[in-house]
Amino acid sequence: MQQNRHVEKHFAAPDLIRDIVIGMADGLTVPFALAAGLSGTVSNTHLVIIAGLAEIAAGSIAMGLGGYLAARTDREHYLSELAREQREIIELPDREREEVAEVLRGWAIPEESITSAVDAISRDSERWVDFMMKYELGLEEPDPKRARNSSLTIGISYIVGGIIPLSPYLFIQQPNVALIISVIVTIISLFIFGLVKGKFTGARPLKSAWQTTLIGSVAAGVAFIIAKLIS
């Protein structure tokens, strides 16, 4: 059982899957809702396609580029804190030793073991800085390549997700008919996506499936009503 849990934990969220889930969840939902909202107010599907594609472009750039720049800022923050810690263990070693002891006390390490533990940690300056970064500041080193790949995956997943609800409008001229097909296709997609997502994130798949479907349906329903009311 113990063994099972550890295997499960390890398997629970590969970064690639996580990024696909993040991008596709929003991609399936927002363009779907926008297209549904517009369908009730326009006479042909051309405008739904224009608005839908504009939204997909905007959403994927906001998520992808936004995520990339945020990750770059995180990395700069990490490196500047690292340089500071490296300076401080040389300039203020006693204070930094005391900070290690504080962290250990926070973990309920008994007082009589603290001095020897602090000695062991501060013997090696690289390990010492590592310890401070991870446990005093709670910072892990961000991987720069990972930030780029992650943003790209999120952006592309948003596009793929968004194309699904939009595709019926490409082939069908009457907005009402296209809307019905789009609703059927997207609800099925959201449900399957939720099942797969639940499987990978460790949540119960059926619950994840109905939640994902609910979010998309509520968003589309409200967008439809709002568009009808003001058109």
Place this chain on the structure above:
Amino acid sequence: MQQNRHVEKHFAAPDLIRDIVIGMADGLTVPFALAAGLSGTVSNTHLVIIAGLAEIAAGSIAMGLGGYLAARTDREHYLSELAREQREIIELPDREREEVAEVLRGWAIPEESITSAVDAISRDSERWVDFMMKYELGLEEPDPKRARNSSLTIGISYIVGGIIPLSPYLFIQQPNVALIISVIVTIISLFIFGLVKGKFTGARPLKSAWQTTLIGSVAAGVAFIIAKLIS
């Protein structure tokens, strides 16, 4: 200096500010880009307003409701893991003690201090379970009220952010004129928002300001070009 940093860290990201930033960043960007994209292809602003409001509804629901349901799932996951740990320290105490020792070894606690530290931690069953949850599984107890408030704040911030780029279209009939006003108003808003965000998140305010402005401008520019190309 040390003191400064700690004060700064403490002040860096209050939850409320974090939620407002998350919601408003997307709210200022995506409806702005969608409205800009549509402005090049429609003869009056009515349709821009319908699409914009439908997008704001969809985006705020996807972010707000999506965030709320994800937080609820996290909490259920936390509670089921908690119940499992509580069972395991009774049913498999030796294995759980060994797991505490493993965590301590991972922190470079010297071997001679480990037994006494494990004794101290496992003496009190509540502290023991706490230790396992936090340091073996890396789980913090999620606050249910916080999840609800957070989702509401993110959703409302998205709406407030989205209303800004859309507002010129409410008062001006010609899409081209409304677009110019919307671009000016939104670029200024993105810049100010980026400055404030930088101040609160600890990034350099000017850098944060131009990044936020860049994301919004690129998204709007690409949406405009795509809409023009297919209209």
